[in-house]
Amino acid sequence: MPQPSPRQLALIKTSLFLLCLLPMVRLAVGVYEDSLGANPIELITRDLGTWALNFLLIALTITPLRKATGWHWLVRLRRMLGLYAFFYALLHLSSYLWLDQFFDWGEILKDIIKRPFITVGMLTFLLLVPLALTSNNLAIRRLGGKRWQQLHQLIYPLTICAVLHYWWLIKLDVMLPGIYAGLLAALLMVRVRDGWQKLRQRY
Amino acid sequence: MLIKSPDDILPSEITSPALYSRRRDFIKTGIGLGASLILPGTAAFAAPKPTVPFSTAKKSPYSTTDESLTDHQDVTRYNNYYEFGTNKADPARYADALQTRPWTVSIEGLVKQPKTLGIDDILKVAPLEERIYRMRCVEGWSMVIPWVGLPLSSLLKQVEPLGGAKYVEFITAVQPENMPGVRRRVLDWPYTEGLRLDEAMHPLTIMAVGLYGEALLNQNGAPLRLVVPWKYGFKNGKSIVKIRFTDKEPRTSWMKAGPFEYGFYSNVNPEVDHPRWSQARERRIGEFTKRKTLMFNGYGDQVAQLYTGMNLKINF
Secondary structure, rough: OOOHHHHHHHHHHHHHHHHHHHHHHHHHHHHOOOOOOOOHHHHHHHHEEEEHHHHHHHHHHHHHHHHHHHHHHHHHHHHHHHHHHHHHHHHHHHHHHHHHHHHHHHHHHOOOOOOOHHHHHHHHHHHHHHHHHHOHHHHHHHOOOOHHHHHHHOOHHHHHHHHHHHHHOOOOOOHHHHHHHHHHHHHHHHHHHHHHHHHHHHH | OOOOOOHOOOHHHHHHHHHHHHHHHHHHHHHHHHHHOOOOOOOOOOOOOOOOOOHOEEOOOOOOOOOOOHHHHHHHHOOOHHOOOOOOOOHHHHHOOOOOOOOOOEEEOOEEEOOEEEEHHOOOOOEEEEEEEEEEEOOOOOEEEEEEEEEEEHHOOOOOOOOOOOOOEEEEEOOOOOOHHHHHHOOOOOOOEEEEEHHHOOOOEEEEEEEEEEEHHHHOOOOOOOEEEOOHHHHHHOOOOEEEEEEOOOOOOHHHEEEEOOOOOOOOOOOOOOEOOOEEEEOOOOOOOEEEEEHHHHHHHHHHHHHHHOOOOOOO
């Protein structure tokens, strides 16, 4: 699709918005039907975390996809995808604080200090907050395009943290986090390559 | 500051037990109806016919009595049995393929006369007992399970161990064509576990052959599996084919996979954390808030003396 009309783009955005809600709807239905298995709290927490990570990677796919296809309008979807990553991360964190720990702040604090995978998970979330807060046109104007872009470079270390968070929590079989790490590595390599080419063109 | 009190949950938020069980019943009835439509005959879920009536197993004074049992469907569908996959739902999905008849267990190693026993002979070694035990998984969840089994000591007494025998190693089945999980070497197959001889002979230690009054389902380790209730669940090797008396501490599959995370003893201990997560509390399957984990999983009165003088932080 070369360049959708404003109406088409609005339709695409609305459909994408609803599509991104599906993982949450599926969980809600599971809770209602009591079909989330023996340990629903663990399943809910993990599923929400997985979707937060999925959306981070999907958002990071936009730029390479745009360059490969020439569909520059794809960038108009990136903000929503990034905000959905934050949305699912927020639900994931809430599920940990509420369902898993039941607001036992002493235990939570101990977890954050003593458990590397929780520490790095919290760090991921903290880094996501400023990005979510500045994901609007007003913030871009206030910060100026350049500073805004610099701030949003945080997406890279943050997504690495998110994959580490997943990797470290796995008891033994790291196949799935390994797949995520591979995808992330590929997405980062594309940036390194593009950056290198830019540098060469300049000098 | 938020002070945690029982009032944290509004009464209006609590699902009444009646509603809760009705929900589950609804699902069960649904499944039952569906199955009876598909499958002819009355016994929709007929397990392989046990030669010994499991439901008449005698009650045991070692059973816990004041705790409610974990739902049958949770005990049989939320399992760690990595030979069938690392997902908790994998064993229930794939374990049907496991061949449990004929089945023999060879008892060997430092014994006067090694022996190979068929499963039907093992079932007659001692009267079957119902043992209701807590089971605490190293991952931080727990269940209360009505096992049917016989004291492991009665099985071990079928051979005469030599004086040098100090440990017992348990080797479990590998059926590559029936176990999708063993195609990947996530663990060193066959899955092996071990106990010190006195732990193995302890009256609480059983070889389970059934649960909830019926023969074990494959996903729970049919036809026979170890149950050592004061240790983390992974010590309870499933579908055992070999028992070996040794003079050296056996290196178990989990010790090989993570020597700093899984020790030989692996006694339930709220004060010794897994390096990556706390062991202080656990979630009882079916409950909402976590409960405190008990030393030796609450069996300290019976087993603490096995470890007097030992540093349990070093011997984790």
